[in-house]
Amino acid sequence: MxxxxxxxxxxxxxxxxxxxxxxxxxxxxxxxxxxxxxxxxxxxxxxxxxxxxxxxxxxxxxIPAQLEGYRGAARIGATLHKRVDLRRWQAFVRNAKRLKPGDPIVFPAGVEALAEARHDDGSWTLFFPGDEPVEVLLERAGTMPLPPYIAGKRATDEADRSxxxxxxxxxxxxxxxxxxxxxxxxxxxxxxxxxxxxxxxxxxxxxxxxxxxxxxxxxxxxxxxxxxxxxxxxxxxxxxxxxxxxxxxxxxxxxxxxxxxxxxxxxxxxxxxxxxxxxxxxxxxxxxxxxxxxxxxxxxxxxxxxxxxxxxxxxxxxxxxxxxxxxxxxxxxxxxxxxxxx
CATH class of the missing domain: 3.40.1780.10 (QueA-like)
Structure with missing residues (x-):
């Protein structure tokens, strides 16, 4: 149709x-x-x-799957959208043209991910090193992933967590x-x-x-x-x-x-x-x-x-x-x- x-x-x-x-x-x-x-x-x-x-x-x-960070001086935004395994998530990435495989992305609160592989649809697999569960890292560094028709009109705030x-x-x-x-x-x-x-x-x-x-x-x-x-x-x-x-x-x-x-x-x-x-x-x-x-x-x-x-x-x-x-x-x-x- x-x-x-x-x-x-x-x-x-x-x-x-x-x-x-x-x-x-x-x-x-x-x-x-x-x-x-x-x-x-x-x-x-x-x-x-x-x-x-x-x-x-x-x-x-x-989960608070919206992340804002940097690859060097380049600002990178990542929205995790599908778990691959315990330490890997597939993500839609903003400013992805500044990434290449193996690049580290530094997020707030000491959270880091490696840009592991780019997919045909433009998304990336991100690998989160360390021993802490990824969910714990996200609670520390991430924000709630409000839909674009809301996030484009106002900032995410603490009320959105609930x-x-x-x-x-x-x-x-x-x-x-x-x-x-x-x-x-x-x-x-x-x-x-x-x-x-x-x-x-x-x-x-x-x-x-x-x-x-x-x-x-x-x-x-x-x-x-x-x-x-x-x-x-x-x-x-x-x-x-x-x-x-x-x-x-x-x-x-x-x-x-x-x-x-x-x-x-x-x-x-x-x-x-x-x-x-x-x-x-x-x-x-x-x-x-x-x-x-x-x-x-x-x-x-x-x-x-x-x-x-x-x-x-x-x-x-x-x-x-x-x-x-x-x-x-x-x-x-x-x-x-x-x-x-x-």
Missing amino acids: RVDLFDFTLPPERIALRPARPRDAAKMLLVPSEGPFGDHGVRDLPRLLTPGDVLVFNDTRV DYQTMFAAKDGAVAAPTAALHFTPELLAALAAAGIGHETLTLHVGAGTFLPVKAEDTDDHAMHAEWGTIDAATADRLNAVRAAGRRVIAVGTTSLRLLESAAGEDKVIRPFEGDTSIFITPGYRFRAIDGLMTNFHLPKSTLFMLVSALMGLDRMQAAYAHAIAAEYRFYSYGDSSLLLP
Whole structure:
């Protein structure tokens, strides 16, 4: 499909630079398969779902993967986006033309990395010498890797250390938050449980590639970035039992959805999964593992807007986004939410 079919005009003032406070005070647009859209709040979720439904959250934890340093006198910026092994990370590098293999990059707080190898996509493998875990080094020298549409408008600050982390964050490895779950609080989770709505967790370490623009003119020519994820056998069994009983599995966020779909076969059975996925979901895709999606509002011509258009239909999502813009919903990572029920 032509990428320009997924374009729309978003007024800059609709981009949220801070999250709602409290988190569950955000607005939420209900998008059913047909009929009028519903203007709600995230706190309405318990009554918008059905007892027996199960929400699936991503329990990845965002690491402070944005680094600013120097190679000699040249300023170098690095955004780690995928772990290679215990001491190596693949990174997008700013001012990479000043690097050659073997060059040391000096970051704050005594942290150093070696530019080990350049890849065809322009990224680099960085090697962090020493005995301290890389995660410890990042906590000392790194900052939270806010998306460019936020970081380009304001500086990262201490509030982002908690704001850009979900209540489910448990497993280090993401360099972007699974933002749909940023709206959840212990109080909302308790209200959902009281309404008979369960939840499960899986892990997908979100990469910085999620923010890369689609440069191709046709979706067939776009190469999707890979991200590492895992679903254990017990979780897969419980989710399969939910659907077998005629109840719904609702993915919270496109990251949860992409991993569930990667783990499901043509028979619509979710199986244990561990490894990389580069699944790219566009209109025409037949969903196997989910019955709905809670997600924030996405960028024009992005792979994520293509995904929600695959779930609900392109015309339906263009109409939903036009409604959201007119009703002054807040967009992107720190913005409001939508509940898509095909």
